[in-house]
Amino acid sequence: MAWAGDWDVTEQQLAAKIVAVTGAGPAAVEVTNRSSLGQTDVEAIRRGLLESLSGAGLKFGNTDSASVNVQISLSENVREYVWVAEIRKAAGAAATVVLVSKSRTNVGGMTHEAPPISLRKLLLWSSDSHILDAIVINGALPRMAVLYPAQIQFYRLQGDRWMEEQVFPVPHSRPWPRDLRGRLVLRKDRSVEAHLPGVICLGSTANSLSINCHEGDDPWPIGTDQSPLNASFAQTRNFFTGALSPGIGTQNVAPAFYSAAPVPTDHGTSWLLAAVDGRIHLLDGTNDVVLSKLNWGSDIAAVHSSCGTRWQIFSAASGTGQEDVVRAYEMPGREPIAVGSSLSFPGAIASLWTAPDDNAAVAVTHNAETGKYEAYLLTMACSQ
Amino acid sequence: MRHICLRWLAASSLLLAAMCTSAATRPRYGGTLRISTSAVLNSIDPGEAPDSLLRRNLTRLLFDTLVVVDENGAIQPSLADSWNSSSAGQRWQFTLRHGITFSDGSALTSDVVAAALRMANPTWRVISQGDLVTIELETAVLDFPAELSLSRNAILRRGDKLLGTGPFVMSQWEPRHRLVLAARDDYRDGRVFLDSIELEMGKPQREQNITFDLGRTDVIDIAPDQARRAAGEGRRLVNSSPSELMVLWFARDAQSEVERKLREALAMSIDRPLMNRVLLQNDGEAAASLLPTWMTGYGFAFSADANQARAKQLRTEAGPARTWALGYDNDDALARVVAERILLNARDAGLSVQTTLSASADIRLIRIPLTLTNERTELSELFSAMGISPIKLSSSNVESVYSAENTFLQSRRVIPLLHLRYVSGISASVQNWSVGRDGSWDVQEVWLSGRQ
Numbered sequence: 130m131a132w133a134g135d136w137d138v139t140e141q142q143l144a145a146k147i148v149a150v151t152g153a154g155p156a157a158v159e160v161t162n163r164s165s166l167g168q169t170d171v172e173a174i175r176r177g178l179l180e181s182l183s184g185a186g187l188k189f190g191n192t193d194s195a196s197v198n199v200q201i202s203l204s205e206n207v208r209e210y211v212w213v214a215e216i217r218k219a220a221g222a223a224a225t226v227v228l229v230s231k232s233r234t235n236v237g238g239m240t241h242e243a244p245p246i247s248l249r250k251l252l253l254w255s256s257d258s259h260i261l262d263a264i265v266i267n268g269a270l271p272r273m274a275v276l277y278p279a280q281i282q283f284y285r286l287q288g289d290r291w292m293e294e295q296v297f298p299v300p301h302s303r304p305w306p307r308d309l310r311g312r313l314v315l316r317k318d319r320s321v322e323a324h325l326p327g328v329i330c331l332g333s334t335a336n337s338l339s340i341n342c343h344e345g346d347d348p349w350p351i352g353t354d355q356s357p358l359n360a361s362f363a364q365t366r367n368f369f370t371g372a373l374s375p376g377i378g379t380q381n382v383a384p385a386f387y388s389a390a391p392v393p394t395d396h397g398t399s400w401l402l403a404a405v406d407g408r409i410h411l412l413d414g415t416n417d418v419v420l421s422k423l424n425w426g427s428d429i430a431a432v433h434s435s436c437g438t439r440w441q442i443f444s445a446a447s448g449t450g451q452e453d454v455v456r457a458y459e460m461p462g463r464e465p466i467a468v469g470s471s472l473s474f475p476g477a478i479a480s481l482w483t484a485p486d487d488n489a490a491v492a493v494t495h496n497a498e499t500g501k502y503e504a505y506l507l508t509m510a511c512s513q
Numbered sequence: 514m515r516h517i518c519l520r521w522l523a524a525s526s527l528l529l530a531a532m533c534t535s536a537a538t539r540p541r542y543g544g545t546l547r548i549s550t551s552a553v554l555n556s557i558d559p560g561e562a563p564d565s566l567l568r569r570n571l572t573r574l575l576f577d578t579l580v581v582v583d584e585n586g587a588i589q590p591s592l593a594d595s596w597n598s599s600s601a602g603q604r605w606q607f608t609l610r611h612g613i614t615f616s617d618g619s620a621l622t623s624d625v626v627a628a629a630l631r632m633a634n635p636t637w638r639v640i641s642q643g644d645l646v647t648i649e650l651e652t653a654v655l656d657f658p659a660e661l662s663l664s665r666n667a668i669l670r671r672g673d674k675l676l677g678t679g680p681f682v683m684s685q686w687e688p689r690h691r692l693v694l695a696a697r698d699d700y701r702d703g704r705v706f707l708d709s710i711e712l713e714m715g716k717p718q719r720e721q722n723i724t725f726d727l728g729r730t731d732v733i734d735i736a737p738d739q740a741r742r743a744a745g746e747g748r749r750l751v752n753s754s755p756s757e758l759m760v761l762w763f764a765r766d767a768q769s770e771v772e773r774k775l776r777e778a779l780a781m782s783i784d785r786p787l788m789n790r791v792l793l794q795n796d797g798e799a800a801a802s803l804l805p806t807w808m809t810g811y812g813f814a815f816s817a818d819a820n821q822a823r824a825k826q827l828r829t830e831a832g833p834a835r836t837w838a839l840g841y842d843n844d845d846a847l848a849r850v851v852a853e854r855i856l857l858n859a860r861d862a863g864l865s866v867q868t869t870l871s872a873s874a875d876i877r878l879i880r881i882p883l884t885l886t887n888e889r890t891e892l893s894e895l896f897s898a899m900g901i902s903p904i905k906l907s908s909s910n911v912e913s914v915y916s917a918e919n920t921f922l923q924s925r926r927v928i929p930l931l932h933l934r935y936v937s938g939i940s941a942s943v944q945n946w947s948v949g950r951d952g953s954w955d956v957q958e959v960w961l962s963g964r965q
Contacts, residue, residue: 163806163813202813202814204806204810204811204813205810206586206806206807206808206809206810206888206911207584207585207586207807207808207885207950208585208586208587208887209810209911210810211809211810211811211911213810213811213813213814215814224814226811226814226915226919227912228810228811228911228912228915229912230810230910230911230912233585304699304700304701304702304703304704305703306703306704307540307702307703307704307705307706307957307958308539308540308706309703365698365704366542367539367540367542368539368542387539405541407538407541407962407963426537426538426539427537427538427539428537428539445537446537447537453537454537477537478537
C-alpha cells in the first residue's frame with residue numbers, strides 16, 4: 130500500500146490534462162484498474178482523481194446525461210505506472226487519449242505481507258545481499274558475525290537490536306564460483322574462521338575484533354565439537370571433493386558431496402553425506418552405504434539437543450509452491466526416521482550449517498516474496 | 514537451491530505459466546544442454562541483420578554489452594560499472610570494469626570497446642582513454658544507456674574469429690546448422706554450471722518433437738499456435754510475455770488519400786480477437802498497437818476490434834481498387850493461416866487480397882521480435898526492423914512515445930495483428946531454466962540433473 134500523498138501530483142497532472150480536453154463538463158468518469166495495484170490503492174487513487182477533476186473544474190454527470198465520457202485506466206509497464214484517459218465527446222467517436230506516468234520504484238511506503246513465522250526458528254538477520262552464513266557469539270557483549278561474498282560484518286547487540294560494529298573485506302583474486310558457499314566457524318577460544326572457496330579468514334573476537342584473509346585451499350571444518358572432520362572444498366565448484374582429514378575410520382576419501390552430518394553411535398561416529406550424485410551416503414568408517422528412498426536435499430546438518438536420541442539431522446527439502454522446508458531426523462538404526470513437524474521457509478534454502486556449540490543450526494534462505502536473504506537459527510524444541 | 518518447472522493452468526481462457534518446485538538440491542556442475550530450434554543463423558555476428566530472438570540469445574552467451582536492462586526495465590552495470598552524462602545527454606562517459614578478459618585471455622580495453630561501438634554506430638563519435646569510453650551523439654538522448662544494452666551494441670573483437678567476454682566460447686560453428694559453445698572457466702561472474710551447449714538449427718517442429726520425446730534434446734521451440742496442445746500433452750513449457758509482433762507491412766507509404774482509406778478499411782476488417790481466440794487459443798494478444806501493453810502501459814488504448822460496417826463504408830468511399838498481393842514466409846505455418854483469415858475478412862469488406870510467395874508483394878506478413886529496454890528505444894528499434902526511418906522523439910516520456918506511435922499507425926504503413934509469446938518445451942533434467950519477459954534466455958544459472 131502506498132501513502133495517499135504519493136499519488137497526489139500524478140492525480141492532479143492527469144486531471145489537468147483531462148479537463149484541458151473536456152472543458153468544464155459535465156462528463157461521466159469511470160476508473161478501471163489494469164495494474165498490479167491493490168484494491169486499497171485503487172480506491173484511494175479513484176477518490177483522489179475525482180477530487181482533482183472536481184478541483185480542476187469538471188462537473189460530473191452519469192453516462193446517460195453527460196455528453197463527454199472519460200474512461201481512466203490505471204495501467205503499468207515494467208518501469209512505470211501509466212494512467213490512460215480515453216475521452217470521447219460523442220458515442221462512437223474516436224477517443225482523445227491523454228497519459229501520465231509515475232515511476233514504480235519511488236512509490237514510498239510499499240509493504241509486503243510478512244512471511245509466516247514458525248515457533249521453531251528465530252530470524253537472526255535479513256539482508257538484500259547474499260548471506261552465506263551467520264553465527265551468534267555469546268558472551269557478556271553478544272556479537273553476531275555475518276558472512277557475505279565480499280565481507281564479514283560484525284554486529285553488537287544493543288538493547289534488542291543488532292547494531293553494526295565493524296566490517297572486514299574478503300579479498301579474492303579469482304571470480305567466485307556460482308552457487309557460492311561459505312562457512313563461519315567459532316572456536317572454543319573465541320577465534321573465528323571464515324571459509325570460502327580458495328580463501329580462508331582467521332580472526333579473534335576475544336577483545337578487539339580482527340580478521341585477516343588469505344588465499345589457500347585448507348580443508349573446511351565440517352564437523353562438530355564432538356565429531357571433528359575436515360574436508361577439501363572444490364575451489365571453482367559448489368561441493369566438497371571427497372578428500373577427508375582426519376578421515377572417517379579408515380575412509381579418507383568419500384564421494385564428492387555437498388554437506389555432511391555426524392551420527393554418533395555406541396560404536397563411534399558414522400557420517401551422512403549428501404553427495405553430488407543426488408544420494409545420501411552413510412559412511413561408518415569402513416563401509417559406504419547408500420540410503421535409498423530418501424527425499425532429502427543437498428544440505429544437511431547435525432544438531433545436539435535434549436530431545437529424543439539427543440542428536441538430530443536437519444535436512445532441507447522442497448515444500449509446496451515456492452517454499453522449502455527443514456525436517457528433523459534421528460538415526461536410531463541405519464535408517465533415518467523423521468521426528469517432529471517440519472519448518473517452512475518462504476523461499477529456497479541457500480545454506481544449512483551446524484551452529485557453534487552444536488545445539489542449533491543456521492539456515493540461510495532466499496525469501497521468494499521479498500527477495501531478501503534471511504539467516505535463521507533453528508533449534509529443536511521438545512517437551513521435557 | 515530449487516529447480517523450477519512449469520505447469521499450465523487454464524484461467525479465464527488464458528494460459529498462465531506457474532512456477533512449481535522440486536527437491537531442494539544444489540546446482541550440479543557439468544553436462545551439455547542440447548537445444549533444437551527451427552530458426553537459423555548465417556552468422557553469429559550481433560551486428561548483422563536480420564535481428565532475431567535466437568541471435569540475441571546467442572549474443573548474450575558469447576558477448577557482453579556495457580550495460581544491461583533488468584526485468585524491471587532498469588539499467589544495470591555490465592562491462593561498464595559506472596557512467597555519467599553531460600551536455601544535457603549529448604555526451605556520455607562510461608567507466609569500464611577492471612579485470613575483464615576476452616575468451617583468448619586478452620584484456621578488455623577501452624580501445625576495443627570504442628572500436629566495436631564505432632563499427633556498430635558510424636554516426637557516434639567514440640573516444641577511448643584509459644578506462645573511460647566517451648560517446649558523443651548528434652543529438653541529446655536522455656535515456657541513451659538503454660541503447661547500449663541492445664545486442665547489436667555487444668562488445669566484441671573481430672579478427673580471424675569473433676571474440677567476446679561472455680560466459681561461453683564458440684567451439685564449433687556450422688552456419689545454419691549447428692553451434693557448440695563451451696563454458697569459460699575464467700568467466701568474470703564465475704563459471705556457469707553447464708559444460709557446453711549444443712544448438713541444432715533449422716529443425717522442423719515435428720523433428721524437434723520427436724527428438725525431444727526420445728530424450729535427445731533438452732529445449733525445443735513450440736510454435737505459438739501449438740502451445741496449448743503441447744501443454745495438453747504434458748510437456749513442461751516456459752513462455753515469455755507477448756513479445757513478438759505479427760504485423761502487415763506495406764512496401765511503401767500510402768500514395769494517396771484513396772489508398773490510405775483502403776488500408777484503413779483493411780485494418781478495420783480484420784478480426785484480430787477472433788484470430789487470437791481461434792488460431793492461438795487466446796494465448797497471444799490481439800494487437801492494434803506496435804508495442805504490447807506490458808511494455809508501454811497504453812497498448813489497450815488502440816482498439817483491436819473489427820468494424821466491418823466501417824470497413825465497408827470506407828471501401829465504398831474509396832471507389833475502384835486493385836487487388837493487393839499479400840506475401841508471407843511459406844515455412845511459417847501460423848503466418849499461412851493468419852493470411853487466409855485476412856483474405857476472408859478483406860473479402861467481407863469488399864477488398865481484394867491474394868496471397869503470393871513472390872518477394873514483390875504489396876503487403877508482407879512479418880514477425881518482429883521486441884526487446885525490453887524502454888518505450889522510446891523499443892519503438893525506435895521496431896521502426897528500424899521494419900525499414901522505416903526512426904521518428905525523432907522530443908522526449909522519452911510515455912506520452913511522447915504514445916503520440917509517436919499513434920501518428921505512425923494513422924499513416925497505415927503497417928497494420929498490427931497479434932502479439933505472440935515465445936514458448937519453449939523443456940526436458941525434466943533441465944533445472945533453473947528461465948526466460949525474460951521478452952523471451953531472452955537466462956542460461957547462466959541453468960544446470961542439469963539426472964544426466965551428465
